[in-house]
Amino acid sequence: MAKPKLAVFKFASCDGCQLTLLDCEDELLALADRIDIAYFLEATSRIDGGPYDLSLVDGSITTAEDVERIREVRARSKRLVTIGACATAGGIQALRNARDHAEMLSYVYARPEWVDALATSTAIARHVEVDFELRGCPISKQQLLEVISAFLHGRRPAVKSHATCLECKMKGHVCVVVAKGVPCLGPVTHDGCGALCPGWARGCYGCFGPSDAPQTSTLSRYYLAKGARPGQMKRLFSSFNADAEAFREEASRHGDD
């Protein structure tokens, strides 16, 4: 029986999430045994035109060309999984969505007229149907392996979408909100990082985007009542997942300081 074909595509991103696949050093040989890496420019110059059994898509849609290309990728993929905050929520580059794009270009580029980009950075799922979204900036290696295993064996990935607080308590970390008064996005942030920052006594930055039932306004209201400034709340929700709906809406409720 032919091995299932895996493809990895890159759109606007730092590449970190697709590199997570190469970071699977211990598991990489087992992976290569089970799947045919048909398209993965970060790893091999071999190009197999597909169709692919599983396509992993890293990055967001930021150009007119991207819009066309993701449709082609979708057409050649049986299953399409988006990986990382760029692909699932537009990434940090989606900060431009709520601002004047031309003005931002003028700050960054000496010759902004050479740049041919859309005024927005958007998630892949806004353009084509996506079978599964794997969150994170960057994604977790364990979750990536879990998703690939699940798709290889036709089962549902064991990836939770609840708040980061569960993993934080399971790890035994001391809650930074309660014990230190640090505003933390853990209660509204999707599981997956293993409660990394609270483990180092820092508040959660929301790298995995909104959880499945994020009470963002309740959280902001409480932090504001405890002395946080509106601009601080705005910035907290305006990072790697700024264009994820719940975070975008919450950020828009607060002004700058």
Next chain:
Amino acid sequence: MQASAGGRMRIDVNGLDVLLRALADEGHELVGPRVQDGAIVLGPIRGVEDLPRGVGDEQTPGRYRLRARGDDALFGYAVPQHSFKKELLLPRVTLVRIRRGKTGAVVEAPPRPDRKVAFVGMRACEIAAVEVQDRVLRDGPWMDADYAARREQVFVLAVQCGAPSGTCFCVSMGTGPKAEAGFDLALTELLAPEHAFVVEVGTEAGRRILARVPRREATAEEEEAAARVVCDAAARMGRTMDTTNIRDLMMSNLEHPRWEDVAERCLGCANCTLACPTCFCTDVEDTTDLSGDEATRTRRWDSCFTFDFAYLHGGGVRPSLRGRYRQWLTHKVATWHDQFGTSGCVGCGRCITWCPVGIDITEEVAAIRATSATAERGG
């Protein structure tokens, strides 16, 4: 000085150290209080040197801070964020591994836990909580083998509570502050005139280990001082909960507007249930490795507050936060009685302190009682 009638013993701080090392010597891992990351946590300890000397805690809804007590108390705090639950109902446990063998599936049950552990500094409320979990996980019709095996090997070195916090209400729940049973040894810490401990023996195992410790009989004065410690603690509860007819009160107010009100404040983050020493809800995850030759079934902590908890075909059974909060509170203080013959609340106050937005279970119950549609207002 007169020897006490109760025949209780008295050890000094050095004696406590000898006791801890004797427990370790007999193969127990010691799990007890120590300071870490700005809080008192329960973790591995070696002896008296690791205990939180002179450290107390301040707890109010949604807020926890350490404080310097200005004395040498080793157990001068209320309760830490995590209870001993994490040592018995582990956050994650492998239930079974199944491998593809040459002739069929090979089922590999995990090894039975074999860990002698001493719980150092357990409070009455925490003993009560373990007894609640015993009913649920060990003594009921569905015994949890991993829990039961771990529970069997626990030595309880209790310390009577002398420092309740602002969120404590064990007196209301009838679980403390004095531990009457459920321990192998129970200490009461005395700070004056000398730093010492009055020791109550609860079991033969306790008596045996105490025999290895330098000790003398407690005097009547020391016994009285020890009694005063818990008596004073009982008078310093930060909170109260009126439990009169609480089951019927809750169940006849399922449509009370307070549920909507609390849903406006609740994050649904599950912290209350994770910090609660009796909450026992878990999820079972099935995974395979890349090769598909090995499947693993894992039990992990879950919570009735997560959106996909009790997910059935078509969706979760309680999509609203109002419904999820109501499920938790009514189960905890009402239907737990029907199911397990006890309240699920021991009054430790963890759900109040460790709620990131400070929702107070005693205040929610009181609000419902104050405006109850029916007669269960209690006294």
